[in-house]
Amino acid sequence: xxxxxxxxxxxxxxRRRVVGRRHFLKAISAAGAAAGALGWTDELSLRAxxxxxxxxxCIVLWMQGGPSQFETFDPKPGHANGGxxxxxxxxxxxxxxxxxxxxxxxxADRLAVVRSMTTREGEHQRATYLMHTAYLPMASVKYxxxxxxAARELSRPDCELPSFVRIGAGPLGxxxxxxxxTQYDPFVLQAAGRLPENARPASGMxxxxxxxxxxxxLDDARQSTVPAAALxxxxxxxxxxxxxxxxSAQMEAFDLxxxxxxxxxxxxxxxxxxxxxxxxxxxxxxxxxxEAVLGNWDTHQDNFSRTxxxxxxxxxxxxxxxxxxxxxxxxxxxxxxxxxxxxxxxxINPRGGRDHFPRAFSAVLAGGGIRxxxxxxxxxxxxxxxxxRPVTEKDLFQxxxxxxxxxxxxxxxxxxxxxxxxVDGGQPVSExxx
Amino acid sequence: xxxGHFLGAVLVVTAGWAKAADSAGTEPAVAxxxxxxxxxxxxFQHLPSGQTVAxxxxxxxxxxxxxxxxxxxxxxxxxxxAFCLDRSPDKRAKLVARLLDDERFGRNWGxxxxxxxxxxxxxxxxxxxxxxxxxxxxxQFDGRPRxxxxxxxxxxxxxxxxxxxxxxxxxxxxxxxVEVAAETSRIFLGIQIxxxxxxxxxxxxxxxxxxxEFVAFFxxxxxxxxxxxxxxxxxxxxxxxxxxxxxxxxxxxxALEHYMPDLKDPASQGTLMTPVFFATGQKLSSGVADLERRxxxxxxxxxxxxxxxxxxxxxxxxxxxxxxxxYEPIDDLGPDRQPSAPQTLDYLCREFVxxxxxxxxxxxxxxxxxxxxxxxxxxxxPDDIPxxxxxxxxxxxxxxxxxxxxxxxxxFDPPAQAGPRPGPGFRGGPxxxxxxQFGYDPSLRRDEVTSTVQQALAMMNSPLVNGAARQGFLExxxxxxxxxxxxxxxxxxxxxxxxxxxEEAVCLxxxxxxxxxxxxxxxxxxxxxxxxxxxxxx
Numbered sequence: 001x002x003x004x005x006x007x008x009x010x011x012x013x014x015r016r017r018v019v020g021r022r023h024f025l026k027a028i029s030a031a032g033a034a035a036g037a038l039g040w041t042d043e044l045s046l047r048a049x050x051x052x053x054x055x056x057x058c059i060v061l062w063m064q065g066g067p068s069q070f071e072t073f074d075p076k077p078g079h080a081n082g083g084x085x086x087x088x089x090x091x092x093x094x095x096x097x098x099x100x101x102x103x104x105x106x107x108a109d110r111l112a113v114v115r116s117m118t119t120r121e122g123e124h125q126r127a128t129y130l131m132h133t134a135y136l137p138m139a140s141v142k143y144x145x146x147x148x149x150a151a152r153e154l155s156r157p158d159c160e161l162p163s164f165v166r167i168g169a170g171p172l173g174x175x176x177x178x179x180x181x182t183q184y185d186p187f188v189l190q191a192a193g194r195l196p197e198n199a200r201p202a203s204g205m206x207x208x209x210x211x212x213x214x215x216x217x218l219d220d221a222r223q224s225t226v227p228a229a230a231l232x233x234x235x236x237x238x239x240x241x242x243x244x245x246x247x248s249a250q251m252e253a254f255d256l257x258x259x260x261x262x263x264x265x266x267x268x269x270x271x272x273x274x275x276x277x278x279x280x281x282x283x284x285x286x287x288x289x290x291e292a293v294l295g296n297w298d299t300h301q302d303n304f305s306r307t308x309x310x311x312x313x314x315x316x317x318x319x320x321x322x323x324x325x326x327x328x329x330x331x332x333x334x335x336x337x338x339x340x341x342x343x344x345x346x347x348i349n350p351r352g353g354r355d356h357f358p359r360a361f362s363a364v365l366a367g368g369g370i371r372x373x374x375x376x377x378x379x380x381x382x383x384x385x386x387x388x389r390p391v392t393e394k395d396l397f398q399x400x401x402x403x404x405x406x407x408x409x410x411x412x413x414x415x416x417x418x419x420x421x422x423v424d425g426g427q428p429v430s431e432x433x434x
Numbered sequence: 435x436x437x438g439h440f441l442g443a444v445l446v447v448t449a450g451w452a453k454a455a456d457s458a459g460t461e462p463a464v465a466x467x468x469x470x471x472x473x474x475x476x477x478f479q480h481l482p483s484g485q486t487v488a489x490x491x492x493x494x495x496x497x498x499x500x501x502x503x504x505x506x507x508x509x510x511x512x513x514x515x516a517f518c519l520d521r522s523p524d525k526r527a528k529l530v531a532r533l534l535d536d537e538r539f540g541r542n543w544g545x546x547x548x549x550x551x552x553x554x555x556x557x558x559x560x561x562x563x564x565x566x567x568x569x570x571x572x573x574q575f576d577g578r579p580r581x582x583x584x585x586x587x588x589x590x591x592x593x594x595x596x597x598x599x600x601x602x603x604x605x606x607x608x609x610x611x612v613e614v615a616a617e618t619s620r621i622f623l624g625i626q627i628x629x630x631x632x633x634x635x636x637x638x639x640x641x642x643x644x645x646x647e648f649v650a651f652f653x654x655x656x657x658x659x660x661x662x663x664x665x666x667x668x669x670x671x672x673x674x675x676x677x678x679x680x681x682x683x684x685x686x687x688x689a690l691e692h693y694m695p696d697l698k699d700p701a702s703q704g705t706l707m708t709p710v711f712f713a714t715g716q717k718l719s720s721g722v723a724d725l726e727r728r729x730x731x732x733x734x735x736x737x738x739x740x741x742x743x744x745x746x747x748x749x750x751x752x753x754x755x756x757x758x759x760x761y762e763p764i765d766d767l768g769p770d771r772q773p774s775a776p777q778t779l780d781y782l783c784r785e786f787v788x789x790x791x792x793x794x795x796x797x798x799x800x801x802x803x804x805x806x807x808x809x810x811x812x813x814x815x816p817d818d819i820p821x822x823x824x825x826x827x828x829x830x831x832x833x834x835x836x837x838x839x840x841x842x843x844x845x846f847d848p849p850a851q852a853g854p855r856p857g858p859g860f861r862g863g864p865x866x867x868x869x870x871q872f873g874y875d876p877s878l879r880r881d882e883v884t885s886t887v888q889q890a891l892a893m894m895n896s897p898l899v900n901g902a903a904r905q906g907f908l909e910x911x912x913x914x915x916x917x918x919x920x921x922x923x924x925x926x927x928x929x930x931x932x933x934x935x936x937e938e939a940v941c942l943x944x945x946x947x948x949x950x951x952x953x954x955x956x957x958x959x960x961x962x963x964x965x966x967x968x969x970x971x972x
Contacts, residue, residue: 125556142882162887179882181884182884182885182886185886187887187888188888196888196891197888197891197892197896198888198891198892198894198895198896199891199895200895201894201895202894202895202896202897202900203900203960207953207957208894210948210957211957211960211961211964214940214941214944214957214958214961215960215961215964215965217940217944218937218940218941218961218962218965219965219966221934221936221937221939221940222934222937222965222967224936225934225935225936225937230809230810230811230812230823230825230826230972231826231966231967231970231972232812232884232966233966234884234885235885235965235966235969238885238886238887238890239890239894239964241887241890242887242890242891242894243894245887246891246895
């Protein structure tokens with residue numbers, strides 16, 4: 001796909017603005033500016049503290065590659081564009097899902113299906129960035145991911161695990177803390193089901209402590225006696241965080257063996273089932289944001305033989321996660337979001353595939369105070385465009401942030417002295433929140 | 435210096451003074467002095483109160499800096515001793531000249547440019563070229579590299595990706611013309627003209643059409659893919675066949691000409707573009723064969739008439755070595771932005787061109803400046819005067835791994851195999867795994883490159899680091915030296931400097947408290963490898 005929109009022009013405009021901002025930056029304390037991020041419209045900060053205590057959390061089920069809306073939540077049976085995929089009834093009167101999602105159809109009354117997602121980015125890497133940050137990539141500013149913003153605003157001081165965990169990231173999952181700093185980067189697990197890599201000391205816990213002590217004493221000695229070592233100096237804190245995590249009792253959240261057989265069976269089998277179960281365990285342990293990735297949705301070829309299997313990997317774990325969270329009384333505080341970087345073309349190409357299509361696709365939300373049991377928006381009969389109630393990526397981010405209690409009008413200070421909001425523009429979808 | 439390190443010293447001091455090849459041109463030392471003079475005039479003459487120019491760095495940190503910058507690893511304790519004992523006034527210049535001739539220079543900078551090209555790849559299939567690309571670049575930068583020749587080789591490349599590393603620029607984007615054009619401009623000209631892909635640049639002088647005219651140099655270069663195992667990719671010319679590229683084609687199948695899409699009607703034919711080089715206005719007619727197009731572009735792009743070519747390289751190298759570019763980001767120079775010391779930059783560019791783009795001449799000139807040799811300080815605030823100090827950066831993955839190797843004496847690279855090693859096999863191995871965790875795009879501003887918990891875990895607990903710290907050399911250390919000498923030796927090996935008295939006291943106290951010198955020294959080794967100083971180039 002060569003239609004890549006690169007909005008570097010914005011860059012030039014922003015740079016001009018920066019010049020004016022410099023005087024402004026001067027007025028801010030040097031310490032605050034050096035810290036990299038500084039918000040000053042903290043009207044919701046009191047509420048945020050409250051939410052930290054309550055354990056507000058979010059789980060994103062990320063469908064890497066761009067899932068077909070026709071084979072999931074917006075089937076078009078009877079239309080040529082719908083292909084051979086059949087539709088089935090759901091627990092919502094008059095609402096149909098694709099035949100490949102029987103369990104999700106059974107809990108449709110808990111889901112809010114948005115069938116009118118629309119963006120303008122159809123290239124994987126850039127669309128992935130867009131749907132993770134609400135901004136297009138730009139050379140001058142690295143925007144923080146949704147998970148990083150949530151980690152910054154909602155992470156709980158009593159949680160010793162990383163506040164943002166990504167399970168099963170592919171090569172495109174490179175968004176993270178951006179200018180908010182690497183402390184808000186996702187902690188990436190290649191797969192669920194075992195302890196994170198290098199999380200066990202190579203030398204036994206006593207010796208590990210002894211070494212950490214030596215490291216800290218040497219660091220202090222260096223800072224007081226060796227001149228001209230102008231290093232960032234965040235090293236000790238990083239090591240403290242890493243050590244605290246390794247030693248934490250909360251690490252057992254990573255151990256899926258601690259679940260009962262029946263609970264594991266409820267989520268089903270396969271890597272994505274494990275990822276969903278782990279996501280619930282992590283949230284239970286105080287983790288703020290978990291992203292579980294299911295890949296291979298880029299069905300340019302053989303869409304109709306591949307999507308049943310993909311949906312098979314998705315249907316049971318997704319449904320089990322929502323049900324499990326509800327059974328534990330966690331669903332009201334935990335927002336679950338299902339999305340990918342874009343949808344797929346209504347027209348079926350000669351290879352039996354569907355290509356990239358950002359103009360009209362689907363996303364699903366559940367829990368977190370979102371009004372479930374509804375379908376929002378609609379596409380044309382053949383799915384070529386949004387017929388009703390378009391929802392842009394900005395609207396979606398506004399909705400998510402509102403559901404999580406994050407003030408989206410808050411401004412962070414980027415390193416070049418430019419205030420940046422978690423999402424710039426858009427409106428929360430009022431039918432879903434508020 | 436301790437007596438124990440005299441021995442290695444003798445060998446090193448005898449290393450010769452490699453003279454610059456260009457006897458006719460300006461000596462690097464002269465150019466360095468002129469550069470400092472210009473910086474003084476442009477920047478330091480009227481320093482605002484409270485701002486100072488940092489003093490020249492001491493021998494030990496200087497040595498470590500030069501080693502990491504030129505050969506990508508740490509000096510040995512013997513080399514440190516020799517350098518510090520050397521009384522000759524030109525020992526720094528001699529060191530720079532010697533390391534420029536070291537074969538590790540090619541390895542270090544070859545890998546750097548491999549990363550510049552591949553970190554922005556459009557598709558992971560491009561990684562198939564990684565091994566050959568590295569090999570090619572390493573060979574280029576060993577010997578007497580000339581940047582114009584390197585650029586020409588990349589622009590006019592042809593052949594099998596797994597064998598011909600110079601196909602890397604095209605392979606990184608599977609020869610998709612708009613991507614190759616954008617990266618050619620970014621890497622060789624420091625111009626991000628791709629923002630004009632969809633609309634006219636609001637402030638720049640280049641229009642959307644000019645971007646697409648530039649793309650018109652590339653439509654016929656195409657990647658032919660064969661379904662072998664591993665799949666093979668060949669960069670070839672597509673001089674016969676359909677006029678237009680198939681819409682939505684994912685790989686570079688080639689087309690005879692490039693068409694600028696009609697934004698209002700994306701499905702329509704678009705406008706036929708003839709090749710025009712936006713920087714100089716030189717143009718070709720349509721219908722010209724692929725290789726001629728690309729060769730012509732290489733001529734125009736590397737010509738002294740095109741100021742951007744030298745400027746982009748000088749700016750980038752200056753930023754890598756001094757810690758901050760004349761322009762930042764280092765690959766976004768224009769068209770209408772002001773560098774922080776224009777006359778200094780112009781001077782260096784002029785001399786670089788006069789020396790026929792001799793890469794090592796430029797390095798030698800920059801490394802001999804006072805600007806390079808200053809102590810480092812944290813990155814300046816936006817309103818402060820630039821270049822008053824050098825700036826530290828986190829080591830690139832290869833520098834870090836090679837520093838681990840030189841500190842521990844363990845090699846992480848499997849012995850070279852016979853013949854080229856194409857295919858996905860190269861993805862295995864410690865170096866690739868290590869790069870996955872510690873690598874970063876070298877075009878990024880270095881203050882955006884910071885450390886993560888996962889990197890800390892890898893340094894603390896991975897078998898790779900711990901195994902290396904436990905193996906081989908530690909035994910000898912315990913057997914041969916008393917505690918104090920061993921502490922010094924470990925500092926020299928890991929940090930390329932002696933410990934301060936306070937640090938030495940902490941270490942000896944630890945040895946005493948542990949009661950087991952071998953264990954205690956292993957702890958110390960671990961702590962030094964896990965220190966912030968080890969991770970950074972000062």
